[in-house]
Amino acid sequence: xxxxxxxxxxxxxxxxxxxxxxxxxxxxxxxxxxxxxxxxxxxxxxxxxxxxxxxxxxxxxxxxxxxxxxxxxxxxxxxxxxxxxxxxxxxxxxxxxxxxxxxxxxxxxxxxxxxxxxxxxxxxxxxxxxxxxxxxxxxxxxxxxxxxxxxxxxxxxxxxxxxxxxxxxxxxxxxxxxxxxxxxxxxxxxxxxxxxxxxxxxxxxxxxxxxxxxxxxxxxxxxxxxxxxxxxxxxxxxxxxxxxxxxxxxxxxxxxxxxxxxxxxxxxxxxxxxxxxxxxxxxxxxxxxxxxxxxxxxxxxxxxxxxxxxxxxxxxx
Amino acid sequence: xxxxxxxxxxxxxxxxxxxxxxxxxxxxxxxxxxxxxxxxxxxxxxxxxxxxxxxxxxxxxxxxxxxxxxxxxxxxxxxxxxxxxxxxxxxxxxxxxxxxxxxxxxxxxxxxxxxxxxxxxxxxxxxxxxxxxxxxxxxxxxxxxxxxxxxxxxxxxxxxxxxxxxxxxxxxxxxxxxxxxxxxxxxxxxxxxxxxxxxxxxxxxxxxxxxxxxxxxxxxxxxxxxxxxxxxxxxxxxxxxxxxxxxxxxxxxxxxxxxxxxxxxxxxxxxxxx
Numbered sequence: 360x361x362x363x364x365x366x367x368x369x370x371x372x373x374x375x376x377x378x379x380x381x382x383x384x385x386x387x388x389x390x391x392x393x394x395x396x397x398x399x400x401x402x403x404x405x406x407x408x409x410x411x412x413x414x415x416x417x418x419x420x421x422x423x424x425x426x427x428x429x430x431x432x433x434x435x436x437x438x439x440x441x442x443x444x445x446x447x448x449x450x451x452x453x454x455x456x457x458x459x460x461x462x463x464x465x466x467x468x469x470x471x472x473x474x475x476x477x478x479x480x481x482x483x484x485x486x487x488x489x490x491x492x493x494x495x496x497x498x499x500x501x502x503x504x505x506x507x508x509x510x511x512x513x514x515x516x517x518x519x520x521x522x523x524x525x526x527x528x529x530x531x532x533x534x535x536x537x538x539x540x541x542x543x544x545x546x547x548x549x550x551x552x553x554x555x556x557x558x559x560x561x562x563x564x565x566x567x568x569x570x571x572x573x574x575x576x577x578x579x580x581x582x583x584x585x586x587x588x589x590x591x592x593x594x595x596x597x598x599x600x601x602x603x604x605x606x607x608x609x610x611x612x613x614x615x616x617x618x619x620x621x622x623x624x625x626x627x628x629x630x631x632x633x634x635x636x637x638x639x640x641x642x643x644x645x646x647x648x649x650x651x652x653x654x655x656x657x658x659x660x661x662x663x664x665x666x667x668x669x670x671x672x673x674x675x676x
Numbered sequence: 677x678x679x680x681x682x683x684x685x686x687x688x689x690x691x692x693x694x695x696x697x698x699x700x701x702x703x704x705x706x707x708x709x710x711x712x713x714x715x716x717x718x719x720x721x722x723x724x725x726x727x728x729x730x731x732x733x734x735x736x737x738x739x740x741x742x743x744x745x746x747x748x749x750x751x752x753x754x755x756x757x758x759x760x761x762x763x764x765x766x767x768x769x770x771x772x773x774x775x776x777x778x779x780x781x782x783x784x785x786x787x788x789x790x791x792x793x794x795x796x797x798x799x800x801x802x803x804x805x806x807x808x809x810x811x812x813x814x815x816x817x818x819x820x821x822x823x824x825x826x827x828x829x830x831x832x833x834x835x836x837x838x839x840x841x842x843x844x845x846x847x848x849x850x851x852x853x854x855x856x857x858x859x860x861x862x863x864x865x866x867x868x869x870x871x872x873x874x875x876x877x878x879x880x881x882x883x884x885x886x887x888x889x890x891x892x893x894x895x896x897x898x899x900x901x902x903x904x905x906x907x908x909x910x911x912x913x914x915x916x917x918x919x920x921x922x923x924x925x926x927x928x929x930x931x932x933x934x935x936x937x938x939x940x941x942x943x944x945x946x947x948x949x950x
Contacts, residue, residue, distance in 0.1 A: 379808075398811075400807065400810045400811045401811055405834075405842075406838060406841070408835075408837070410796075410800065410830075410834050411800045411803070411834035411838045413800070414797055414831070415800050415807060415838070416804060417800075418790070418801035418802060418806070418807070418808065419804040419805070419808040419811070422804075422805050422809065422812065423808070423812070424812075426804075441794060442800070442831070445791065445793075445794050446790075446797055449783070449791050450783040450790065450791050
């Protein structure tokens with residue numbers, strides 16, 4: 360995802376001289392690095408000074424530029440939080456705060472480097488939008504959107520590297536603010552499943568969507584009719600599409616690499632209540648804990664109870 | 677051009693303007709309580725000199741002024757009113773429902789470069805504006821007014837070190853060193869390690885000038901005489917509450933509102949000399 364971000368941004372930066380990349384010692388690999396050689400003023404490493412990075416980004420945007428502020432999610436959003444709030448959100452400036460390695464991607468580095476509550480934190484801010492693509496292709500589309508919008512700040516939540524493709528065969532293209540169905544059954548199959556009470560919708564976002572896709576396969580193998588969505592735009596959330604999904608399925612599953620409070624699952628519960636939904640609702644989120652697991656990201660997620668096995672067991676397949 | 681501009685800064689005219697600005701602040705203070713009179717009075721000559729001696733334009737041109745010590749906003753508004761950027765009605769509606777001017781500068785208000793008020797933000801934003809001028813080739817100089825209290829914010833020093841490392845020669849910062857902050861003690865007594873101020877910035881690679889912050893001509897001369905290959909920090913020694921004897925050099929008027937007799941006495945001190 361980092362590389363997709365970097366390559367896409369470089370392409371956009373060649374087209375639009377207003378685009379500037381700011382990094383805080385942690386810099387994107389590949390692509391955008393070429394900008395440093397071609398136009399040094401537009402690729403600025405501020406050092407390990409994240410408050411300054413956000414303030415500088417704001418100042419550049421005040422002068423008409425389109426900055427991206429890049430580092431690990433804990434440091435691009437949490438450390439300079441009040442700068443993100445006052446300088447970017449209050450002034451409603453078109454700055455993209457890139458939170459790389461969000462969720463608990465950096466298991467081996469421990470909780471100091473894990474952003475397990477970033478969606479809640481960013482989502483509480485007025486004017487802030489949140490994009491959380493699930494794979495490299497969706498990252499490229501989200502990055503291109505960030506590079507061409509002038510309407511205000513965005514928190515772009517990214518994983519790290521090596522994420523599998525999940526969207527090449529998607530039913531729908533990426534569109535900002537729209538829930539994106541990656542796989543939907545035919546209308547006939549959906550109608551049949553609704554009658555039989557076996558229709559399932561899985562809503563997820565970010566790299567953990569790979570596990571959601573694996574769960575979808577398991578459910579299909581068990582005879583369920585499954586729809587899978589990338590809810591890449593968490594704010595503004597496509598509420599109408601979520602409500603429609605709640606109404607059209609017997610079971611709705613939310614899978615997210617984020618704590619329960621302030622994430623997608625909490626929003627889906629709110630919308631289910633408000634729309635008097637009658638479906639079953641299963642939520643799989645990170646625990647409200649700092650889990651001291653220094654294994655692989657998969658092992659870290661499993662320690663939080665997030666594995667395809669755990670999902671399947673909870674859903675009885 | 678710089679020689680011309682330096683000569684064109686008329687100290688007598690500036691002194692007259694600054695008396696008028698202070699009287700206007702006091703007039704507004706009659707109607708609302710949320711005013712930082714003393715802090716406005718410490719930076720009166722600085723803001724006056726920035727707009728009348730340094731800036732090309734009133735913020736709409738290539739040069740910019742960002743008031744990082746946002747609690748001095750009323751002085752910025754009074755100068756912007758004088759320049760016709762803000763209207764009299766704007767200032768008359770200061771801190772009232774329906775008005776657009778609060779006690780801290782708000783982004784979107786004409787003449788206001790950035791929202792400030794939370795201390796320790798302004799220098800980074802000013803640096804970003806200065807770097808943006810490099811990207812666009814606009815050639816603008818960015819002026820930033822800091823309070824000495826906000827030097828205690830760590831983020832200020834992130835900006836200090838970064839600005840010099842990036843060689844932001846088009847960044848001009850001024851510290852309004854009035855020696856007081858919210859707590860009722862002299863900053864020098866509470867935080868002696870910050871002094872002398874100038875040496876700290878010089879150690880980080882800034883050019884440093886030290887001036888009497890109530891001498892606008894000296895400030896203008898210091899800025900025009902800078903090297904320009906690195907950011908400039910002007911340490912402007914000022915007196916909090918300057919211009920009114922009983923408000924000077926005290927924290928009492930950081931928030932206080934003058935009573936009738938105090939208002940009359942203050943105005944009398946700020947009358948134009950016969």
